[in-house]
Amino acid sequence: MAGAFSLRLGPRIAGTPPPPASATKGEGRGGGRPTGSRALVSKKPNKEHHLWIRKDSAGSGKKALHLVNTVSKLPNEKEAVYGALDKWTAFExxxxxxxxxxxxxMLKRRRQWLRIIQVAKWLMSKGQVLTWTTYDTLLLALFMDGRIDEAExxxxxxxxxxxxxxxxRLFSRMILIYDTRHCPDKVLEVVSDFFIFFL
Structure with a gap:
């Protein structure tokens, strides 16, 4: 008797367990696919937006490189540089x-300080790209070119x-400029202005 009983239970214990109830709920309504398989189906990401951003970014990078290469070949004359910059934007x-x-x-990485000064001043004359990064780059270029009075x-x-x-960071830039030029009075002025601004 015990042997027959163990033989009847043996295949059931050793066999594959039945699927859980949650996996068979959808069989009567939507076909034989288990509900759990829906997690494997994912929506395709919308790549159009990302491609547009990359294309725009690449386009601006090419325009920037074209500008840098153009002004780098020009003589150190304001009229020549400004004329090239005007042509650069003429059909935009x-x-x-x-x-x-x-x-x-790019000009900053190439340490072309004079070109930075010329391009930045042209941008200022147009009222364009007047960001804090532009001002910081211009102050650095003026310092590196030895034009402390203009930076001041x-x-x-x-x-x-x-x-x-x-x-x-602009306060830090001016403090560094004055400290490098051994102008302690000017450093104190900038520090004083800093405390007025932030305290």
């Missing part, structure tokens, strides 16, 4: 803001025009 439906910002960054003039204009909104 909108001002190439991103490309101009990238061009300044632009700094004073920034302080007077943009009260309460000047970022800390």
């Amino acid at each position: 439906p909108e001002f190439p803001t991103i490309a101009a910002a990238k061009a300044l960054e 003039s632009i700094w004073n204009n920034i302080i007077q025009t943009h009260t309460r909104s000047v970022p800390k």
Whole structure:
């Protein structure tokens, strides 16, 4: 008797367990596919938006590189540089803001300080790309080109025009410029302005 009983239970114990109830609920309504298999089906990501961003970014990078290569070959004359910059934007439906910002960054990496000064001042004359990064790059270029008086003039204009909104990195930039040039009085002035702004 015990042997017959163990023989009847043996195949059931050794066999594959039946599927859970949750897996068989959908058989009567939507076909034989278990509900759990729905987790394997995922929506295709919408790649159009990402491709558009990459294309735009690549386009602005090419425009920036074209500008950098163009101005790098020009003589050190303001008229020649400004003329090339005007041609660069002549047929653009909108001002190439991103490309101009990238061009300044490329010039910075190449340490072409005079070209940065010329491009940044041209942008200022157009009222374009007047970001804190542009001002910081211009102050650095003026310092590296030995034009401390111009850097100080632009700094004073920034302080007077943009009260309460000047970022800390510009204060750090001017403190470094004055400290490198051994101007302790000027350093104290910038530090004093910093405390007025942030305290």
